[in-house]
Amino acid sequence: MHVEVRDLNKHFGDFHAVKDVSFDIAKGHLIGLLGPSGGGKTSILRMLAGLENPGSGEIRFHGKVVNHLPPQERGIGFVFQNYALFKHMTVFDNIAFGLKVKKTPKAQIRDRVMELVELTGLKGFEQRYPHQLSGGQRQRVAFARALAPEPQLLLLDEPFAAIDAKIRQELRSWLRELIERVGITSIFVTHDQDEAIEVADEIMIISQGRLEQKGTPWDIYKNPETPFVATFIGESTVVEDASQLKGFEHAVEGERTRALIRPEYIEIGLKNEFSMLSATEKGIVKHLHFRGSEWMVEVEVEGHKLITYRSLEKTTLQVGQQIRVLVHRAYLFNDTHSWVVENRLKEDPMPVII
Amino acid sequence: MNTVLRHKGWTWGFRSTVLLYFIVLIVLPIIGVYVNSFSEGWSNFIQSIMDPIAWKAVLLTIRLAVIATVINVILGTMIAWVLTRYRFFGRSFLNSLVDLPFALPTAVGGLMIMLLLGPISAIGKLAESMGFEIVFHQPAIVIAMTFVTFPFVIRAVQPLLEEIDPSEEEASYTMGASKARTFRQVILPSMAPGMISGGMLAFSRALAEFGAVVLVAGNIPGRTLTASVFIYGEIESDNPTGAAAVSVLLLTLSFLILWLINLVQMRGRRR
Amino acid sequence: MRRLLIGLTFAVFIVLLIIPLGRIVIGAFEDGAGGFLDGLLRPEALHALMMTGLVVLVVTLLNTLFGVMMAIYLVRAGWLSDRVKGLLNSIVDLPYAVSPVIGGLMIVLLLGPNSIMGAFFEGIGFNVVYAFPGMVIATLFVTFPLMVREVMPVLQELGSQQEEAASTLGAYGWRTFWSVTWPSIRWAVVYGLVLTVARSLGEFGAVLVVSGNIMNKTQTATTLVYQDVENFNVAAANGVALVLVTFSVGLLLMMEWAKKRKEVH
Secondary structure (H helix, E strand, C coil), X not given: CCEEEEEEEEEECCEEEEEEEEEEECCCCEEEEECCCCCCHHHHHHHHHCCCCCCEEEEEECCEECCCCCHHHCCEXXXXXXXXXXXXXXXXXXXXXXXXXXXXXXXXXXXXXXXXXXXXXXXXXXXXXXHHCCHHHHHHHHHHHHHCCCCCEEEEECCCCCCCHHHHHHHHHHHHHHHHHHCCEEEEEEXXXXXXXXXXXXXXXXXXXEEEEEECHHHHXXXXXXXXXXXXXXXXXXXXXXXXXXXXXXXXXXXXXXXXECHHHEEEECHHHCCCHHHCEEEEEEEEEECCCEEEEEEEECCEEEEEEEECCCCCXXXXXXXXXXXXXXXXXXXXXXXXXXXXXXXXXXXXXX | CHHHHHCHHHHHHHHHHHXXXXXXXXXXXXXXXXXXXXXXXXXXXXXXXXXXXXXXXXXXXXXXXXXXXXXXHHHHHHHHHHHHHCCCXXXXXXXXXXXXXXXXXXXXXXXXXXXXXXXXCHHHHHHHHCCCCCCCCHHHHHHHHHHHCHHHHHHHHHHHHHHCCHHHHHHHHHCCCCHHHHHHHHHHHHHHHHHHHHHHHHHHHHHHCCHHHHHHCCCCCCCCCCHHHHHHHHHHCCCHHHHHHHHHHHHHHHXXXXXXXXXXXXXXXXX | CHHHHHHHHHHHHHHHHHHXXXXXXXXXXXXXXXXXXXXXXXXXXXXXXXXXXXXXXXXXXXXXXXXXXXXXXXXXXXCCCHHHHHHHHHHHCHXXXXXXXXXXXXXXXXXXXXXXXXXXXXXXXXXXXXXXXXHHHHHHHHHHHHHHHHHHHHHHHHCCHHHHHHHHCCCCHHHHHHHHHHHHHHHHHHHHHHHHHHHHHHCCHHHHHHHCCCCCCCCCHHHHHHHHHHCCCHHHHHHHHHHHHHHHHHHHXXXXXXXXXXXXX
16 A cells, blocks of 8 residues: 655644654555654654544545544554554454454354464464453454555554563564555554564654654665664764774764764784784773674774674673774764765775784 | 534534533532622521521531541541551451442431430440430531541541651651651641641531431530531521521532641642 | 450341341341231231332433433543543532432422422422422432443543444444444342342332422332321331342342452453
C-alpha cells in the first residue's frame, strides 16, 4: 500500500509534537520509526491509524486522502505496546473479533483464525484467556488479531518494549519473517536502535517532531545527513574542535567545526602494526573493557578521549601503555552542514626518512 | 444496525440528552434555591437568616456534628485498625456490617435509636434514674449522627492501612524506635489523610442529616432543633422563602466542606 | 492491647448496630405475630410499600442508564474539553453535600404549584409536586452520584487502549461498548445499582417534603414509619421498619458480594 504523508503537524496544547513531517512508503516495505522517547514517533503512528487527528497536513493511502476517515474504515491493523488484548475474551475470540465485526461467516472465521494460530505458533492455546498467557504469547495474539481482517497496512507501537530481553531477539526475527511471508506494508515504532537496524528495510529517524533522515540502515549509518542522526546511530565520540586532530587540520570550514568519530573510524595499535606510521598520533590507553568477543579501548589522544575496539587476535594492550592511533575518517559538522572526510595524511603520505 | 446508530444525529442526540438530564436534575435545582431565597429581596433574606431560632439551629447542628465527627474519627480509626491488622473470628462479618448504615433507611435508624434509648427502654429507664435523659435531647442527636456517619471514617482509613508497606514499620523498628513511636511517626501520618477526609465526609453528612434526627430529637428551639429540622418546619409553615434562606446558608457551608475534601484528596494523591 | 481493642470493637458494633436491630425485631412482634401482620396489612401500609417499590424501580432504571453514560462521557469523551469535564465532575458530587430536606425544597421551589414550570405542568394536568413524578425527581437527585462514582474509577483504570484496538478492528460505538467496555465495568455497575436501590429505598427527607406525605397517595414506607412514630403507633412502625430492615440487610449482603466480584479483575 502506497502511503504518502505531506506536511504533517500536531500540537498537544502548546507542545508542537510533530513538525512538518513528509515521507513516502512503498508497498510491501517494512519501515522503522526510530528516535528518542517523546520525539513524536508514536504520534505519527497514531495519526496514520486515525487514533489522533493531525493539526494540518495530508495522509494518503493508495492516493486517496484518508484524513477524515475513522480507524474503522482505514483498513489498518494496529499492535499496541501493551497488547491491549480483550481481557474477557479467549485467544480465539480476540483474533476473531475483526472478522466478526465484518460479519464474516462462521466457517470462514474459524479457518482464518486457525490459520493465524498456526502462523503465530499458538496452537493449543485458543481457549486460553490473556491472563493465562506469557508476555511473548500475548504479543503474538496481538499480531494475529491485527492481521486477521487482512489489513492493507500494519502499524506496530513499540511492539517489544514490554517483553523480556531474552525473548525479544526471537520475536524480532519471527516478526520479520512473518511480515515478509504475509507481504504486508508495515510501520513500527521503536526507540531501540538494534531492533530498527535488524528488522526494518528502511528507517526514519524522528527527533523533536522532525524527520531527520529516511534511508536503509546502511545509508543512515554511512551517510548521516544531520549531526543528530550521526550521534544517534552507533557509538561515537565528539571532538569539539576538529582541527586538533592530526590529518584534519585543513578539513575544517568556518568556526566551530566538530568531528564525530565512530569506533570503526579509528585504528589503534603498537608501532609495528602500522604501515602508514606518519599518519598516526600518540595515544595513551586509559581504560580497557572486555566485551566477550573483543576489547573496548578508551584512548586519550591530545587531551581527547576516543573509543574503539580491538580484536582479541592482536596483542593485548595494557592500561597506561603508549600506543599509536590512526583516525581514518571523521564525520565533520558545523552550524550549516556536515560531511565525511578521510584523513588527509593517508592520501599524501609524507615520505618517511628513517 | 451499526450504520443506523452511526449516524451523527444519534450520537448528538445521546450526548445532549445525557447532558440535559444532568443539568436539569442537578444544576437547575441548586440554582433555583439560591435564586428563590433572594426572591423576596435582600432584606428579607437577611431577616430570615438572622432569625435567632434559625441561627441557633445552625450553630447547634454544627456543634453536635463536630462532636459526632470526633467520636467517629476516634472510634472509626480504632475499628479500621482492628479490622485491617488483626485476624479473629467474626472479622469479615463485622467488616460487612460496617456498611449497614449505608443500606438502612435513616428513618429506621432513628427508630432504632428511639427504641433503644427511649423512655420505655431499659437503657432509657436507667438513664432517667441517673438523672439524665437521652431521647429528645442532645445526646440522642449525637448518637443519631454518629450512627448514620459510622462507615465514613472506617472506609476512608482502611485502604490506607492496607497499603502501608510492612517494610516501613520494620525499618523503623530496626532503627530502635518503640511501637508507640513507630505508630506516631510512621503509621499515623499514613492514616491521617483518610482520617481527615473521612472525618470531613462524616461532618458534612452529619450536618445534613434529617431522618434519624427528626425521630429522636425534641425540636426544642436552641436546644434540640437542628438546621434541617428547622428548614422542614419552615416549609410546613408555608414559609418556603425563609426555608430557602437558611438552606442557602447550610448549602454554602456544605459546598465549602466538599471543596475542602476535594483539595485534601488531591493533595493526598499527589504524594 | 490487642484483646482490648478487639473487645472494644465488638462492643461498639453490638451496642450501635446489633442490639438496635434486635430491638426492632422484638418491637415488631410486640403484639404477637398477629399484631405484626395487622400493622403490615393495613391498606395504607401496603400502598406505602408499593409506592416505595415503584419509586425504587423508576429511579434505579433512570439513574443506572444516565449514570453509566455520564461516567463514560466524563472519562472518555474527546468532544468535551478538559475544563468542562472538571467542572461537571465537581458538580456530580453536589448532591452528597445537600441535606435531603433541602433537596426536597429545591424540587418544590422549582416545580411546585407556585413556580413557573409547576404551574405550566399543572395546567396540562400533570402534577409534579405532591405526586409521583416529584418523588421520583427528588430521589433521582439524591442518588445520582452513586452510579457515576462507581463506574468512573473503573473506566479510568481500564484505559482506552482496548477500545482503540476495537476501533482499529472495525468496531463502532455500540459494538465496542458491548464487547469491550461493558464486560469490564459490569460488576461496578451492579454494585452501583445495589447502592442506588438501597439509597432510594431509604430516602426520607426529600420525599417527605416533596410528597406531602399524603396517606394512600404519596406516602412511602419510610414516611409511613415517621407518621406511625409521631402517632405513637410504635408496633406498626416497627412492623414496616422490619420489612425495610430485611430488604436493607439483603441489599447489604448483595453489596458485599458485588464488591468482591468487582475487585476480582
